[in-house]
Amino acid sequence: MKPTGIICGLLFASLLAIAAHAVEPDEMLEDPALEERARVISQDLRCVVCQNETIDESNATLAQDMRRLVRQRILAGDSNEAVLAYMVDRYGDFVLLRPRFTSQTLLLWVGPFLLLVGGAFAAARYIKRPVVTDLSDLSDEELVEVNVLMKETDGSDSQ
Amino acid sequence: MDDIQEKRSPRRWTAILPVVIVALLVGAFAKRLMDVEGGQDPQQVQSVLLDTPVPDIDLPPLPDRGAGLTTADLKRDVSLVNVWGSWCVACLSEHPLLMDVAEQNDIPLHGIAWRDEPSASVRWLARNGDPYDLIGQDPVSEAAIAFGVTGAPETFVVDADGIIRYKHIGPITPDAWSNTIAPLVEQLRQ
Numbered sequence: 001m002k003p004t005g006i007i008c009g010l011l012f013a014s015l016l017a018i019a020a021h022a023v024e025p026d027e028m029l030e031d032p033a034l035e036e037r038a039r040v041i042s043q044d045l046r047c048v049v050c051q052n053e054t055i056d057e058s059n060a061t062l063a064q065d066m067r068r069l070v071r072q073r074i075l076a077g078d079s080n081e082a083v084l085a086y087m088v089d090r091y092g093d094f095v096l097l098r099p100r101f102t103s104q105t106l107l108l109w110v111g112p113f114l115l116l117v118g119g120a121f122a123a124a125r126y127i128k129r130p131v132v133t134d135l136s137d138l139s140d141e142e143l144v145e146v147n148v149l150m151k152e153t154d155g156s157d158s159q
Numbered sequence: 160m161d162d163i164q165e166k167r168s169p170r171r172w173t174a175i176l177p178v179v180i181v182a183l184l185v186g187a188f189a190k191r192l193m194d195v196e197g198g199q200d201p202q203q204v205q206s207v208l209l210d211t212p213v214p215d216i217d218l219p220p221l222p223d224r225g226a227g228l229t230t231a232d233l234k235r236d237v238s239l240v241n242v243w244g245s246w247c248v249a250c251l252s253e254h255p256l257l258m259d260v261a262e263q264n265d266i267p268l269h270g271i272a273w274r275d276e277p278s279a280s281v282r283w284l285a286r287n288g289d290p291y292d293l294i295g296q297d298p299v300s301e302a303a304i305a306f307g308v309t310g311a312p313e314t315f316v317v318d319a320d321g322i323i324r325y326k327h328i329g330p331i332t333p334d335a336w337s338n339t340i341a342p343l344v345e346q347l348r349q
Contacts, residue, residue: 048309061274062309065300090214090307092207 022059029071038071041083045070046097054097206307206326213240213321214305218295221277221284228269228295228302234321237347238267239314239340241291242303244275245283247311253330254287260336261290266344270294273303273311316340318347 023042029035042056047063055063055070066087073083087095099105135143208214213233220227233240241257243250261268270291272280277296284291297303306315309328316325325343327335 062300062303065274066304068299069301069304088207090208090304091309092307 022057022063023067024064027064027067027071029075034071034074037080038067038074041070041074041080042067044084044097045087046095048091048095206323208307208323209326211323213315213317213323214302216295216302216305218271218297218302221272221280221294221296223281224294226293228271228293230321232269232293233317235319236267237319237344238269238317239344240269240271240306240317242271242273242297242306242308242311242313242315244273244311245279246275247273249330250312251287253312254290256331256333256336257290258288267292271297271302271306273297273308274300314340316343316347 021039023039029038039056043054045055045066047053047055047058047060047066049060049062050058053060053063055066070083070087073086078086084096093100093102093105099108101109135146138146213230215230216228217230218228226232232238239260243253257268260266268290270293272294274297280294280296295302300308306313312330314327314331315323316327318324324347325340327340331340
C-alpha cells in the first residue's frame with residue numbers, strides 16, 4: 001500500500017472514532033435485531049444528568065443504567081413505544097429528545113412556521129411598497145436638483 | 160421639510176419596533192435570570208411523579224444494618240426518602256442538616272444508597288453519622304430511575320398512604336427545611 005493510502009485509511013479510521021458510542025460490549029443484547037431496537041430507542045432518550053446528550057452517547061453512570069433498563073424492557077417484550085412511555089412515566093416529556101406534539105409544545109412546533117409566514121408577509125409588503133413618482137410637491141429648485149442627480153446616475157450607468 | 164415629516168408620519172410606529180423588541184427580550188432574559196437566582200433553576204426537572212404512589216421497590220440492606228427498604232415501609236407513616244451516595248459531595252454538605260432533622264424529629268428518614276459500594280456507604284456513615292431509619296442499596300439505579308431521580312441528593316416527602324407529595328432537588332438548605340419541607344410534613348401528619 002502506498003503511504004497516501006495508509007494516511008487516507010488512518011484519517012477514515014479517525015472519522016469512525018468520532019462516531020463511537022458509549023454502549024459497552026457487555027451491555028449489548030445477543031440478538032442483533034433487539035440490540036438495534038435498543039440503539040434506536042436510546043437515541044431518543046435524554047441523559048437526565050448531562051441533559052444535551054442521548055443516553056446512547058453519554059458515559060454518565062445513570063445513562064448506562066437507563067440503557068440497561070431499556071434492554072431489560074425489550075427482553076420483557078415491550079414495544080419501542082412502550083419503553084419510551086415507561087421512561088416518560090418516570091421523567092416526564094423532558095426525557096424525550098424529540099418533543100411530542102401536544103398543547104404544551106404547540107408553539108415550539110408551529111412557531112418557526114408562523115415566523116416564516118410573518119416574515120414573508122412583511123417582505124412582500126416591503127417589496128411592493130409604492131415608489132414615489134409624484135414630483136408635483138417639489139419646488140423648482142428641487143426639480144433642478146433632481147434632474148442633475150438623474151443625469152449623474154445615467155452617466156455612471158453608461159460607463 | 161414639513162411636508163416630508165408629514166408624509167412619513169403614518170409609518171413612524173415601525174421606527175420604535177426594534178426598541179420594543181429589544182425591551183421585550185431584555186425583560187424575558189431578566190426574568191429568567193431572576194428565577195434562577197430565586198432558586199427556580201430551569202435545568203431542574205419537576206417530577207411527574209408528584210401525587211402518585213411510590214414505585215415498587217425492594218432494596219437489599221447495607222451489611223449489618225437490619226432490613227432494607229421496600230415499598231411497604233413507605234406506606235406506614237409520613238416519611239422522608241433521601242437519595243444519597245458516599246461519592247456525592249453535595250450529600251456531605253447536606254448531611255449535618257439530616258443529622259439535626261433525625262435528632263430533633265420523629266419523622267422516619269429513609270436512605271437510598273445510590274450506586275455505591277456497600278462498604279463505602281458503611282464507612283461514610285461511620286465517619287459522618289447515620290441519620291437514617293432504613294437504608295436500601297440501589298447498585299444499578301433501579302430505584303433511582305423508578306423515582307425519576309436525576310442527581311444526588313434528592314429528597315422525597317411521602318405521605319402515610321405512600322403517595323409522593325414533594326421532591327427536593329439538591330442539598331436541603333435550612334431555609335428549604337423550615338419553610339417548605341417541615342411545614343408540609345406537619346400538614347400531612349394531621
